[in-house]
Amino acid sequence: MEMPLTQHISSNRPALHLKDYTSVGGYQSVHKALQSLTPQEVTKMVQDSDLKGRGGAGFNTGMKWSFVPMNTTGQTKYLIANADEMEPGTFKDRLLLEGNPHQLIEGMIVSAYAIQANISYIFLRWAYKKAARLIQTAIHEAYAAGYLGKNILGSGFNLEMHLHTGVGRYICGEETALLNALEGKRATPRTKPPFPQVSGLFGKPTIVNNVETLCNIPHIVNNGPDWFRGLSPGSDAGTKLYGISGRVNRPGLWELPMGTTMRELIETHAGGMKKDFRFRAALPGGASTDFLVEEHLDVKMDYQSVSAAGSRLGTGTMIILDDQTCPVGFIHNLEHFFAQESCGWCTPCREGLPWTEKILLSIENGEGRQEDLDLLAMHTRYMGPGNTFCALAPGAMEPLQSGLKYFRADFERHINEKNCPWR
């Protein structure tokens, strides 16, 4: 089984330096793209590969690139790696950043070439200290080897790369909020249109891609779109970094073909539930995805299948709810996070999320009323898609709306018994 993303990552040794990375084929895609392909040909390959954004939205990456204006000689354009991994329960990009930073830099050079961007940023979350040190070293090595800077490999293509570490806030992962953060502003999302591809960082055309997305690019350029689509037996292409946290025997991360089932992930890779714990539900792709329950265990973890089951693949890192954890407390914890992290820009989110959190806390503490359940359901509609400025609040409503559906009896027990049955 091929594992292109993690083939050079090992927990037994430090990340590869440039010399060792090139000796196992690293930076080959830069040679190939810059010396034998046009930018349009690279974009076409990525589009044909059907690589979809691994940050959660799942949009075709090559298609996203194709919206960047290309008749722009001399105009500044930007490529940004979104390494602000902050979705609760998500720890996949950390592995790629700490395990093989040169793979990300290689992917960024080729991606920047495709859109003809000459300045690139890695927007890294503050907490990833080890990744910051490794990336900084890797960027220096790439400059010294001529993969970054002026006239890369004699192609005439120039690219600068900077590491930017954030100072907190989940909303920075939203791509237009990220642009504001990079411009030294409050990280509130921007109105779309204009889309960043046309008017992004400092008003210039900009592409923001997730780390895992960018790490796939070298392999697609080296091996072709057909190879990439063939990595997965299902309807979505490539491999995926899947993760599991919660009360399983072996929490962790695995690179597997896109479309691996939830059951295989939990039972085979994570070693099943811990002794004396039973599976009740899972958030398939981070905090802002709908719960899936036992009847969904055979769902394939790809964009289409998870969506058909009523949730989203999101980041592909699953959080397990077991039978000894209170679902109301679990959802309260999620909504506490979202209420804290709301940027405050639009009213439904700024006011609705703390309200939701307070209702959940009172139910969890045995002070809930029957009509609170209707109030919560109302909030899931008011903060649903289309009613807020960005996707934060609709994302926050996903575990709540599905929680109200699957755990209604648990909510009612809290209200009727006037306490939390798990305490």
Place this chain on the structure above:
Amino acid sequence: MLSPDEIRKINHEIALVPVRKAACIEALKIVQQHRGWISDDSLRAIAAYLEMSAEELDSVATFYNLIFRKPVGRNIILMCDSISCYVMGYREVYEKLQVLLNIRFGETTPDARFTLLPNACLGSCDHAPVLMINEDTYRGLTIEKLEEILQEYK
């Protein structure tokens, strides 16, 4: 007043951006690294240097949770309170921390040795519960380990 060292580092950041005040978050980070936190005087000095109003800079500084607008201790404990750590028992760790330090979230010990803050997911969910002290991440926490970990920080 900014120190020559702070100014040198801020100038390096200004050179990377097309607008002077776009370097403001970096400048806040630099000054905080030197002084531990951003006082009103520090804020005004940075704002003046970047040719922006102190109010505008404060709106940025107060947005980001890792820019400190109040004095903090010598060591910052950031405890993950997000979902995977919640499931894996962060409450017990937090309760033990409160006993050991006699402070709650948002507080600093009287000897200014520790400030204890909650933090959103630290991205080590497969080793929950997790906390960071300054630049160090501690994974798979148990209450037994806590006392020993804290002794590393003076």
